[in-house]
Amino acid sequence: MKKEKLFFGLGFVSTIAISLMFAINLNAKTQDSESSKLQALTKFTKVISTVENSYADELTFTQIIDKAIAGLMSNLDAHSSFMDEKAFNDTKVQTEGEFGGLGITVGMKDGALTVVAPIEGTPADKAGVKSNDVILRIDGNSTLGITLDEAVSKMRGKPKTPIVITIFRKGEMKPFDVNITRDIIKVESVYAKSIEDENILYLRVTNFDQKVVSEASKFIKEHKDxxxxxxxxxxxxxxxxxxAVGLTNLFVSDGVIVSQKGRDKSENTEYKAKANNKITNLPLAVLVNGGSASASEIVSGALQDLKRGIIIGENTFGKGSVQVIMPLNSKEGLRMTIARYYLPSGRTIQNSGVKPDLIVYPGKVPDEDNSFNLKESDLKQHLETELSKIDSKVKVSKKSQKDKDKIIPRSTIYNDIQLKTAIDSIKILNITKDGK
Structure with missing residues (x-):
């Protein structure tokens, strides 16, 4: 009876193998010959049959095939994956821009589930999660061997529900737990502020959604002086x-911003700047760190290669590959790497990232540099407080408070040495420009 079952299994899978032979282009331009492809398919079908008949737990044929596909995709690279019905739906939800989660972007780095960056103002950000944190456990369950989609699925959930992630952080003695409450993630992708006592525009881009170019363009035009x-x-x-291409184009008028190169030469593309899209010649400083990835690296790397801005901060994440979602049917799909990005100089950002022109690690400005300024700031704040007590002369309106929210105070600047370096760089660039 057992032999009959095995014979049936092999026969059934052989039928699948024949179907696969017709589905696969045996004449495709690869290093494999037609006969070697057939031998590989025979081996594959034999493995499926063996698992179906001999594995300790009973699996359906569909489950075996799904696991085989998932294993194939995860072994291609850290960003490719098989998307089952849940993962496929989760991706659709994410693209709508509002979902219940923690507010972190994660990726696989050296085989470990790693935080690319926390999204500003989200539960994860408020809980102190940092870029390059390694997530060892999710609610007590190990992330070892987990796929990216599985990890994202576990971290998402209904708003106001708790989750515990166990983190390993470089420089810490041992892993530690972070308790987070999920929430609806709504992201303000672009906002602008002025810097107190400085005629400099601070433009913050938190992620590259569909509003980035239009919003950034609006703010730059409003602060053209x-x-x-x-x-x-x-x-x-x-x-x-x-x-990313559009944002870079606001600062440059010509040249290749980024190129995309893959195995299929017909998919190779160059994204060039258009002269009429440039809107400013103002001196530019760009802040980056280990949480700056993908589109952020394209912008900072292109501006660096085109000699348009000075890049300040820490080495970026190093994600320079192109993924597309390829539906298999209405419920499932593949996320697959099809190409890599290359900057104007021809260098790739994959794994290496963008190295800043000025490497500045996060921290406060040393006391000897800000001692006088801090006293001056404190004095100014004290005088403003005293003046506000004179109701007949000064009344703080809602509008003035709103305006204050659009200003970065000097106290904040001196707690952020990377930002202070950017301010100083703008001043130097202006001095250099005026001296020519």
Whole structure:
């Protein structure tokens, strides 16, 4: 009876193998000959049959095939995966821009589930999660061997529900737990502020959604009389390629911004700047760190290669590959790497990232540099407080408070040495420009 079952299994799978032979292009231009492809398919079908008949737990044929596909995709690279019905639906939800989760972008780095960046203002950000944190456990369950889609699925959930992630952070003695409450993730992708006592525009881009170019363009035009622009891409995990190209094009008038190269030569593309899309010649400083990935690396790397801005901060994440979602049917799909990005100089950002022109690690500005300024700031704040007590002369309106929210105070600047370096760089660039 057992032999009959095995014979039936082999016969059934052999039928599948024949179907696969017709489905696969045996004349495709690869290093494999037609006969070697057939031998490989025979081996594959034999493995399926063996698992179906001999594995300790009973699995359906569909389950075996799904696991085989998932294993194939996860072994291609860290960003390719098989998307079952749940993962496929989760991706659709994410693209709508609002979902219940933690507010972190994760990726696989050296085989470990790693935080690319926390999204500003989200539960994970408020809980202190940082870029390059390694997530060892999710609610007590190990992440060893987990796929990216499985990890994302486990971290998502209904708003206001708790989750515990166990983190290993470089420099810490041992892993530690972080308690987070899920929430609806709504992201303000672009906002602008002025810097107190400085005629400089601070432009923050948190992720590359569909609004980035239009919003950034609006803010730059509103502040066209400033002395320079600080573009903050720290902890920006990326997003839409066309928005990265469009944002870069606001600062440059010509040249290749980024190129996409893959195995299929017909898919190779160059994204070039258009002269009429450039809107400013103002001096530019760009802030990046280890949480700046993908589209952020394209913008910072292109501006660096095109000599348009000074890049400040830490080495970026190093994700320079192109993934597309390929539906298998209405419920399942593949996320697959099809190409890699290359910057104007021809270098790739995959794994290596973008190295800043000025490497500045996060921290406070040393006391000897800010001692006088802090006293001056404290004095100014004290005088403003005293003046506000005189009701007949000064009344703080809602509008003035709103305006204050659009200003970065000097106390914040001196707690952020990367930002302070960017401000100083803008001043130097202006001095250099005026001296020519």
């Amino acid at each position: 400033t002395d320079g622009i600080i573009l903050d891409l720290r902890n920006n995990p990326g997003g839409l390629l066309e928005q």
